[in-house]
Amino acid sequence: MRQLRVVVTGIGGPTAQGVLRGLQERQNVYIIGADRRSVTTGNQFCDKVVKIPRYTKPDEYKKAIQDIIAEERIDAIFPCLHEEIDLFREFRDELNAAVALPVCEDFDALMDKEKSYEYLAKRGLDRYIPKYFGYNTAEELREIMSQFFPGEKYVVSKNISGYGAMGFAILTDRQNFLKALKEGKPKVVNIDDFCEIQDDNRKIAMEYMGGMEFSVDVFVYDGKVIVSVPRERTGVSSGIVLDGLVVENKELIQASTEIAECLITEGFINFQFITTDDGYKLTDVNARFCGSQVMSLGAGVNFPYLFLQYKILNEKVTVHPRWNTRMLRFREPLFIYEESHAGTNKA
Template identity: 50%
Template sequence: MINVLVTGIGGPTAQGIMRGLADIENIHIIGVDRREINSGTPLCDTFYKVPSVRDEEDAYKNAVKNIVEKENVDVIFPSLHEEISIYHKFRKQLSAVVASPESEILPALTNKIETYRFLEETPLKEYVPKYFGFKSSEELKEIIEEHFSDEKYIAAKQTSAHGALGFALLTDRETYLKGLEEGNKHLVPVEDYLQLQHSGGEMVMEYLDGQEFSVDIYVYEGDVIATVPRERSGVASGIVLDGKVVYNEELIRISSAVAREFIRTGFINLQFITKGKSYKLTDVNPRFCGSQIMSVGAGVNFPYLLIQYQLLNEYPAVEPEWGTRMIRFRDQFFIKEKT
């Protein structure tokens, strides 16, 4: 029996991991979450409520260590963005395999500016979009006037945010009002954005309106084992609702090369948007992501692939079923609470 611990099971990332492992024989799934009642409980065999990793880090780590010992956990799948930096050091205190990437620059990969600066020092700098960090409204105004004066849209982000958190599309007031009528919730007038308090941790970059791609990659001891590009056709609040696994030889080559620069072993997700005939790296997820379930549906079960390589010493080759499309839909389950 392989005992697998999955964290944050109330979220889509953990649920994608658990669905990938659910039908595999001899896997026992232990789920943990800060909420007693959550949507991931039906997908695990055993559940523990744990302290919040955001608010009670030490208590959370103690709880995880106790569960690992009690349940003889073999593999831990951290699913939350906040856990990336924690498990980077915490993994040394655990007897189980931790399914987060092994990388000398892992903390930098959670910061978009640091990631871009690192990539600019490699032969892959052409895939970095035009970007600028800023620490004040005055600095941002100068950046806009000098580098974006002729552009209709400017993408503003938090350097360490994930998904759509902290994202705004800056534009002029006329375009904003027209977008408001059309239901575009990300548009913000530049003059209003400049009125906000800015003290660092933010950036602006060129707006890219090409095709979005998300690429799932598994690397083992420096060798890329599997690379699966996916078109992101429908996205809401950072979650892919409609997408397709596609064979794109150039993107496979580019993303594999980028992944090798970033990590030595583990799963990583890279996001690109096309600019003309080229690709620009827009996001890095050094952890399992919510939409990797699409790769599972296409025959590449990344959670189990990691278990095979890093725990079982099995080294299978995998080939995606290109053209597999995923459509998400809402579902529900019911519980009986005492009245």
């Protein structure tokens, strides 16, 4: 069996550690972790760890990645931080290694929620798009609220390029805000306060949908979906799934297949949906591996290795998820015994 050498970035975070868990299951994969810190909780999953510059120093970051690929004879690299995606978009073609990001004709349609919806609508997939309107200013938001959401108890606001729970707010009036505050719901915000702190980032105002949340992991090759794995997001905290169930939801498999084959021609992609009386509505597109895809690993679908099989090994395998697999997450400590510490007082 051919030995593969891969780089995984951002190994201290949940996304990378989900990828690492999948790669670690394979004896023929040598894993090099890359992070701005020399010690992280992801070190334990790697054969070797390399400290690299932060993505905020793009020239230094790119050179470090190129050096690792050349020196370590790397076959593939898995970018696991959302902020790294734009960097790899710029120089993926310069790298002598496969990059585990989707291949598509319009990458902006994966990174910008407003452009995602516009792209899908033009291709006849508007049935999966919730009611939404883009805005820049507090004045535009108030006009949208009065014209398109009159009398609505809640309206959702999101940054067009946000991920996880970043930039997400449920807007309401003062009375409902105080009730939510009492009930410990931090994402519910008084719209008047929200407008006072409105920044310059473009956002979308979207209908509030209180149904069940689903996440769907999809792998595409040569323009066709190889496998689609829907997951119930039963318990979520700060955008991280703590409790979930892999389900054989044929309607979601169909929806995710149509959307994935419309957006990309190759790679892993993740979608988030919410159920409504009018069917499933797409709420987010993740153009990289996501932290909760480790749930699919538990169901027998190793997406990181599947990427390597199709892209590097030319193994066109078929996979069959083990439906009704449930995942529960818990925190686990990692102990590191250091010889000395700068803050230690010595007699």
